[in-house]
Amino acid sequence: EGSKVDDQAQSLSMLLFSSWDYTINSQDAIKKQEKSTCSNFKDLLCELTSAQKHRTKKEKRILMALRGLAWFIWAVLVGGAITAIVFIVRKSNSGTSSGFLNVYGPTIALTAINAAVPFLIQQLTLIESYDIGRTEQYVTLSRVYVMRMISLLTFIITLINNSDNEGACPQLYWGQ
Helix, strand or coil, X not given: CHHHHHHHHHHHHHHHHHCCCCCCCCXXXXXXXXXXXXXXXXXXXXXXHHHCCCCCHHHHHHHHHHHHHHHHHXXXXXXXXXXXXXXXXXXXXXXXXXXXXXXXXXXHHHHHHHHXXXXXXXXXXXXXCCCCHHHHHHXXXXXXXXXXXXXXXXXXHHHHHCCCCCCCCHHHHHHC
């Protein structure tokens, strides 16, 4: 028990006293280094305090249920994004006119989805109540990355399956 406390104190002192880079000259770099050191210090303090936090079985069950609900909401958001992409690409390919929305609709939809859905995904971690901020960041980044890759893959596959570009310029069609 005593060595564990010594290790924790040592990690805090190492971070505090050895994290500064004395070769920094610009004011902007100094501010970034300060923010980085403060963030690392807060993360380390959270890790140390969360190790001491004990939950009852009921609290653990509620927490797991909330995290399961958050993952379910994420799956619904990704499914909705996929459905919207497929619908818009099929609708734009079924039209005979070359109007603005038929040409640029899928691109606009993909951009809107990739801008709006990550904001909603970021809000999911509020109900999950992770003890460590770093874990919260990793979960959010993973969810956003997977959502963007799935939406891009869906977009490409739907374009390939619904391409009926007879008489149209293929470079223009695939370039969009």
